[in-house]
Amino acid sequence: MDLIETSVVADEDLPVAAFRAHLRLGTGFADDASGDALLVQHLRGAIALIEGRIGKALISRDFRLTLLGWRWPDAQAIPVAPVTAVASVTLVDVEGTETEAPATAWRLVVDRHRPQILATGAVLPGVPTNGRVEIAFTAGFGASWDAVPDDLKQAVLRLAAQFYDGRTGAEPIDGPIAALLQRWAPVRVTAGGHR
Numbered sequence: 001m002d003l004i005e006t007s008v009v010a011d012e013d014l015p016v017a018a019f020r021a022h023l024r025l026g027t028g029f030a031d032d033a034s035g036d037a038l039l040v041q042h043l044r045g046a047i048a049l050i051e052g053r054i055g056k057a058l059i060s061r062d063f064r065l066t067l068l069g070w071r072w073p074d075a076q077a078i079p080v081a082p083v084t085a086v087a088s089v090t091l092v093d094v095e096g097t098e099t100e101a102p103a104t105a106w107r108l109v110v111d112r113h114r115p116q117i118l119a120t121g122a123v124l125p126g127v128p129t130n131g132r133v134e135i136a137f138t139a140g141f142g143a144s145w146d147a148v149p150d151d152l153k154q155a156v157l158r159l160a161a162q163f164y165d166g167r168t169g170a171e172p173i174d175g176p177i178a179a180l181l182q183r184w185a186p187v188r189v190t191a192g193g194h195r
Contacts, residue, residue, distance in 0.1 A: 003079055006136070007062040014043050015145045015153070022157045023164060039164070046160035050152065053173065054184040055113075056081050058148045058156070060140030067135075069127050074119040080139045083108060083115035087136040093128035101125040101133075108137075113186065115139075155180040 016039050025035075047058055057063075057080050070076050086108045089101040105125050109116040117124070117135065127133045141147045148156075155177050162172060173181070 001068075001079070002066040004064055004066075005061055006064050009047075009059045009061055011040050013059060013144060014040055014047075015157070016040060016043065018145070018153075019043055019157055019160055023161060039160075042160040042163040043156065045163055046156045049172065050155055050159065050181065051080075054152075054181055055079065055186045056152075056184060057140040058152060059145065060084065060138055060143045060147075062087075062136065062138050065135040065137070067127070067133050070124050070133070073123045076117045076124065076135075078115045078117065078135070078137065078139075081115050082112045082141065083110065083137050083139045085138045086117065087138070088134075089117065089125070090134045090136070091125060091128055092132050092134060094130040149184075151180045152184065 016036055019039050019042075051057060063080060065078060067076070086106075089103075089106055091099045091101055093099075102125075105120055106117050107120055109118055125133075141149065141152075145153070158177050158180075159172060162174075
C-alpha cells in the first residue's frame, strides 16, 4: 500500500492569524508578518502529527492510494478520513496500461472514521496480475480552517505552541492534547468484527 498526497494546503489557508493570537504575539507593527514562515512551519508540523495520530485529513486535499490487490473481494478501506469524493479507480497492468474502472462497479461509503469502497455487485473490479489499482480521492473536513472541528483546531494550536516554545520531551502530545484527540482516534476492529 502506498498513500501519497497529490495536492497540498496553501500557506494562506493555514490559521496563521489564529495561531499568532493564540501565542499572544504583538500586532500592529510594520513587521507583523516577518515571523509567519516560522508560524507556518510549526502549524504544518502540528497538523501532520495530529493527522497521523487520528488518521484524518483536517483540511481537504487530494490523495492517491496505490494497492497491489483489494483487502477483501468486495470492499476496500481507505486509510484516511473523512473522504468526500473518489475521483477515479484505475486498474494498471504490469506494462503500465491504465484502465479506469466504471463508476457503476463500486461506490463510496462515506464515514468519518472508516470510509470504504464497496462493490456494487459481488466483487470489486479485478486487479490485473502483477498490476495495481490506484484510487484518487479527496479527504478532509472542508476546504478551509473554519470547517475543522473545534476540538481539533484547539489541539493543533496547542501542539504548534509547544513547537514554537521549543518544548521537548518524549511525547509531544500531552494529556490535554490527547484528550482533545480522543474522540477522533481510529476505531480498532478485532478479528471477526465488522470491516
